[in-house]
Amino acid sequence: MKTIVFSFLGSQLDAAKGRGRWEKWRPNVALCQHDDFIIDKLVLFYNEQYLDLLNVVMDDIAFISPETVVEPYLMPLENPWDFQEVYGALYEYARAYQFDIDKHQYLVHITTGTHVAQICLFLLTETRYFPAKILQSSPPRKQQNGESGRLDIIDLDLSRYNLLASRFADERLEIQNHLKSGIATKNPTFNVMIAEIEQVALRSRSPVLLLGATGVGKSFLARRVYELKKQRHQLRGEFVEVNCATLRGDSAMSTLFGHAKGAFTGAVSARAGLLRSADGGLLFLDEIGELGADEQAMLLKAIEEKRFYPVGADKEVQSDFQLIAGTCRDLAEEVRLGNFREDLYARLNMWTFHLPPLSERREDIEPNIEFELARFAREQGREVRFNKEARQDYLAYALQPKALWSGNFRDLSSSVSRMATLANGGRVTCEDVNKEIQRLEKLWSNQQQEAFSLCKQFLPNTWQTFDDFDLFQLEAVLAVCQQANSLSEAGRQLFAQSRQQKASTNDADRLKKYLAKFDLQWGDI
Structure with missing residues (x-):
C-alpha cells in the first residue's frame, strides 16, 4: 500500500x-x-x-x-x-x-x-x-x-489498545454498578436496560421516560442518573423531585412554574417554582400522567424553549434542566383517551425504559436482601444478619409465584426492615422469617380482595370459585363497562384491535357472550 x-x-x-x-x-x-x-x-x-x-x-x-x-x-x-x-x-x-x-x-x-x-x-x-x-x-x-x-x-481506534479498552470496559461496569447502587443484579433484561441507560445518561440531554409500577425504583434510578451526570460535570444544579399526583388545583401551576407577587389572593411574595429550582440540574417528575391539561401545555413549552411564564407574570423566565419523567400509567393509552397531550408524549418518548416489577426479577431478590440489610445498618446503626436456615426459608418463599411482591421493592425493603428490627442478638431466625411470611400473606390477601372489588360486587357468591387469571381480566372488563354508555360502545373499546382484522364485526355480541360465561348481563352492570 x-x-x-x-x-x-x-x-x-x-x-x-x-x-x-x-x-x-x-x-x-x-x-x-x-x-x-x-x-x-x-x-x-x-x-x-x-x-x-x-x-x-x-x-x-x-x-x-x-x-x-x-x-x-x-x-x-x-x-x-x-x-x-x-x-x-x-x-x-x-x-x-x-x-x-x-x-x-x-x-x-x-x-x-x-x-x-x-x-x-x-x-x-x-x-x-x-x-x-x-x-x-x-x-x-x-x-x-x-x-x-x-x-x-x-x-x-482505541479498541486496538488492549489496556485502554479494558480500562474503558471497567469504567462502564463501574458506572452501571453505580446506577444499580452496587447491587449485583442477575436479571439479564434489567442489566441490558441499565447498560443502555448508562450510555443515554452520558451522551444525551433529551428527556427520559421511566415506566413501571409503584415501587420498581424509578425515583431511585433518576437520582442515580443525576449523581452520575454531576460527577461528569454535565450538570451544575440540583436534583429536584416532585410527585405530580400531589399537585392539585390552582397550586399545581404555582408549585411547578412559580408565581409573581400578587398573582392571586395570598401571593404576598414571588415564588420561583420547581422548574426554576432545577435550572442547571435534573428535574424528576414522578407520576407525570397525573398532570392537568394546563400544566402539560406549560411543561411542553418549558422543555422545548427552556423558558415559560410564571403564574401572573408578564415576563418570561428561563430554566435549562434535564428532565426525567416517571409514570405507572400507559401514556399511549392516555393520549388515545384524550387525557394526555400527544405532543408532550412525543417529546417525552425519546428515551423510554420500562422497569420490570420484582415479580419478574426474582433472581434479584437475594442480592437486594443484602442491600437492604446494609441500608438498615447505616440508618439504624445496628448490623443484622440471617441465620443460614432462616435465609434459606425466606428465599424459598420469596421466589415462589405465590409471593406477589405487589409493592415491588418497597415490599421487600419493608419486609427486611421489619425482620431486622425484631431480630434479637443481631440474627434473623427461622421464627422471625415465619412470622414475616404470615404478615406478607395477610397483606397480599387483603390487596387481592381489593383488586377484585368489582368481581366481588357483581359475583358476591361465586367470585372465589374462579382463578385469579380470570378475575383479573373480568375486573378490567367490568371497569370498562361501567364507564361506557352502551354495550356496543364497551365492545368497540375492548375489541379495538382485533376488530380491525375482521371483515364484519359485532362487538356487542362478543362482549355479551363473554359476560354470559360468568352469568352476567349488561343490565346487571
Whole structure:
C-alpha cells in the first residue's frame, strides 16, 4: 500500500535558508529522511505568503527523497488561529478528497501548523473525515547533522489498545454498578436496560421516560442518573423531585412554574417554582400522567424553549434542566383517551425504559436482601444478619409465584426492615422469617380482595370459585363497562384491535357472550 501524508507547511519550523538549513530539524523535510519509512505522497497545505518557503522545502525533499511526490495545496486562511475558519477549510477539503483505503495508507501529520490547525486535524481524523492515523514527529534529543528525529504513529481506534479498552470496559461496569447502587443484579433484561441507560445518561440531554409500577425504583434510578451526570460535570444544579399526583388545583401551576407577587389572593411574595429550582440540574417528575391539561401545555413549552411564564407574570423566565419523567400509567393509552397531550408524549418518548416489577426479577431478590440489610445498618446503626436456615426459608418463599411482591421493592425493603428490627442478638431466625411470611400473606390477601372489588360486587357468591387469571381480566372488563354508555360502545373499546382484522364485526355480541360465561348481563352492570 502507498503511504500518503497530509501536513501543514510550518512557517517557523520548516523555515531555514542557505547551507545551514541542513543542520536544523525541519519537520516536513525530516519526514522524508527516514530510511525505514517511505512516503509516497506528501500533501502540503500552505498559505500564499509562504510560497518561497514552499519551493525550498519541495526542492529539499526532491533532493533527499526523489520517490516522494509533494502535492502542494493552497489553503488561503485569513486567520490561521480562527477555529471556525480552519476547521471549515479542512472539512471541505476532506469531504472532496477521493480516499481509497484499500490501496493507500493515510497519515495526518500534526506537528506543524498552528495549535488550532493541529486540533482541527485531530478532530477530523478522530471522526473519520480523514480515514487516517495520526503521525507525530519530534526532533532528535541532541541536534546532529543528518538526524531525522523520531516518528510516532497513533491509531485513534482505541479498541486496538488492549489496556485502554479494558480500562474503558471497567469504567462502564463501574458506572452501571453505580446506577444499580452496587447491587449485583442477575436479571439479564434489567442489566441490558441499565447498560443502555448508562450510555443515554452520558451522551444525551433529551428527556427520559421511566415506566413501571409503584415501587420498581424509578425515583431511585433518576437520582442515580443525576449523581452520575454531576460527577461528569454535565450538570451544575440540583436534583429536584416532585410527585405530580400531589399537585392539585390552582397550586399545581404555582408549585411547578412559580408565581409573581400578587398573582392571586395570598401571593404576598414571588415564588420561583420547581422548574426554576432545577435550572442547571435534573428535574424528576414522578407520576407525570397525573398532570392537568394546563400544566402539560406549560411543561411542553418549558422543555422545548427552556423558558415559560410564571403564574401572573408578564415576563418570561428561563430554566435549562434535564428532565426525567416517571409514570405507572400507559401514556399511549392516555393520549388515545384524550387525557394526555400527544405532543408532550412525543417529546417525552425519546428515551423510554420500562422497569420490570420484582415479580419478574426474582433472581434479584437475594442480592437486594443484602442491600437492604446494609441500608438498615447505616440508618439504624445496628448490623443484622440471617441465620443460614432462616435465609434459606425466606428465599424459598420469596421466589415462589405465590409471593406477589405487589409493592415491588418497597415490599421487600419493608419486609427486611421489619425482620431486622425484631431480630434479637443481631440474627434473623427461622421464627422471625415465619412470622414475616404470615404478615406478607395477610397483606397480599387483603390487596387481592381489593383488586377484585368489582368481581366481588357483581359475583358476591361465586367470585372465589374462579382463578385469579380470570378475575383479573373480568375486573378490567367490568371497569370498562361501567364507564361506557352502551354495550356496543364497551365492545368497540375492548375489541379495538382485533376488530380491525375482521371483515364484519359485532362487538356487542362478543362482549355479551363473554359476560354470559360468568352469568352476567349488561343490565346487571
